[in-house]
Amino acid sequence: MTSLSDLPLRDSLRGREPYGAPQLHVPIALNVNENTHPLSEGVIEDIVSSVQAAAKTINRYPDREFTTLRQALASYLGHGLAENQIWAANGSNEILQQMFQAFGGPGRKALGFRPTYSMYSIIASGTDTAYLDADRGERFELTPELVSAAIREHRPDIVLLCSPNNPTGTPLSLDCMKAAYEAAEGMVVVDEAYAEFSSADSAISLLPGRPRLVISRTMSKAFAFAGARVGYLAADPAVVDAMRLVRLPYHLSAFTQAAAEAALRHSAVLLGAVDDIRKQRDRLLVELKKLGFDPYASDANFVLFGGVSDPEKTFTELLARGVLVRNVGLPNTLRVTAGTEAETTSFLAALAELQAN
Numbered sequence: 001m002t003s004l005s006d007l008p009l010r011d012s013l014r015g016r017e018p019y020g021a022p023q024l025h026v027p028i029a030l031n032v033n034e035n036t037h038p039l040s041e042g043v044i045e046d047i048v049s050s051v052q053a054a055a056k057t058i059n060r061y062p063d064r065e066f067t068t069l070r071q072a073l074a075s076y077l078g079h080g081l082a083e084n085q086i087w088a089a090n091g092s093n094e095i096l097q098q099m100f101q102a103f104g105g106p107g108r109k110a111l112g113f114r115p116t117y118s119m120y121s122i123i124a125s126g127t128d129t130a131y132l133d134a135d136r137g138e139r140f141e142l143t144p145e146l147v148s149a150a151i152r153e154h155r156p157d158i159v160l161l162c163s164p165n166n167p168t169g170t171p172l173s174l175d176c177m178k179a180a181y182e183a184a185e186g187m188v189v190v191d192e193a194y195a196e197f198s199s200a201d202s203a204i205s206l207l208p209g210r211p212r213l214v215i216s217r218t219m220s221k222a223f224a225f226a227g228a229r230v231g232y233l234a235a236d237p238a239v240v241d242a243m244r245l246v247r248l249p250y251h252l253s254a255f256t257q258a259a260a261e262a263a264l265r266h267s268a269v270l271l272g273a274v275d276d277i278r279k280q281r282d283r284l285l286v287e288l289k290k291l292g293f294d295p296y297a298s299d300a301n302f303v304l305f306g307g308v309s310d311p312e313k314t315f316t317e318l319l320a321r322g323v324l325v326r327n328v329g330l331p332n333t334l335r336v337t338a339g340t341e342a343e344t345t346s347f348l349a350a351l352a353e354l355q356a357n
């Protein structure tokens with residue numbers, strides 16, 4: 001049997017681990033921050049009939065510029081954005097990868113603030129970009145001073161600011177983003193995968209006059225559209241031109257475009273669960289504390305909580321009760337997604353049972 005190490009793999013990929021959140025079939029999956037509320041039948045029907053219509057011309061390549069989808073995304077985001085400021089890809093992970101392809105690469109470096117989204121370093125290694133992690137402050141908070149000092153020290157080609165931050169849930173202020181932009185000579189990417197759950201202002205308001213600023217968004221989380229793989233960015237039209245240099249032609253399939261356009265026609269319905277998810281998140285913050293854990297402030301649809309003496313053991317015992325959470329590898333913590341009211345209740349009950357034992 002051939003093993004990976006027998007192959008003439010690029011040196012920079014030797015010994016690396018792939019992204020690998022466990023995909024297990026359990027009654028209550030609260031491990032990858034999906035929107036777990038069921039989709040409405042009306043939306044499903046419109047998606048299906050739109051995809052069916054797209055099938056009639058599936059012998060032809062799709063619109064390489066996905067103009068209709070970009071128009072729909074621009075009008076969803078508001079802020080007076082135009083379609084030439086929008087770009088989309090198969091998930092915001094592909095958006096990030098295209099950013100690294102265009103602005104990173106050999107001899108270049110990216111900077112994140114640990115702990116943060118694990119894909120940043122994986123995409124960096126896949127594009128042969130050096131990746132550095134600066135430390136966060138108290139309780140994973142960032143300040144304008146901390147952010148600009150790290151950027152001035154490392155002079156990265158790409159700065160990654162995750163707002164709110166995964167896996168900690170920490171909100172990020174516009175002042176931090178402004179300070180990052182002023183300190184950076186390279187691109188500043190604000191990853192707003194969880195923006196719809198946040199009460200903070202979006203970095204989109206900072207776009208005018210900041211051509212090196214990029215706001216990355218996704219339909220995977222609040223939009224309940226993770227399986228469709230649709231991410232997008234808002235930025236200066238010149239950034240969109242840069243994306244055209246590295247994208248594969250026709251990278252967004254006709255089915256993806258049709259499904260995403262249909263979903264955006266129903267954005268109000270799809271986002272209807274957001275209020276309840278925020279309520280469940282706030283409930284997790286309160287109840288976890290009551291159970292003696294130490295939840296971190298969260299502006300997203302998940303909560304990281306400390307005070308777990310043996311995370312792997314608790315993870316396994318919750319799994320035995322049909323509840324899948326995430327061990328992100330931070331000492332004495334676990335992360336849980338805010339699900340439906342019933343799922344949240346089951347998670348809290350299972351955890352309380354473990355505490356009692």
Ligand SMILES: *Cc1c(COP(=O)(O)O)cnc(C)c1O
Pocket residue numbers: 033090091092093094117162166191193217218219220221226229230231
């Ligand atoms: C989930 C997540 C994404 C979304 O990835 P998709 O490829 O759009 O599904 C991006 N950034 C962060 C921080 C995330 O947690």
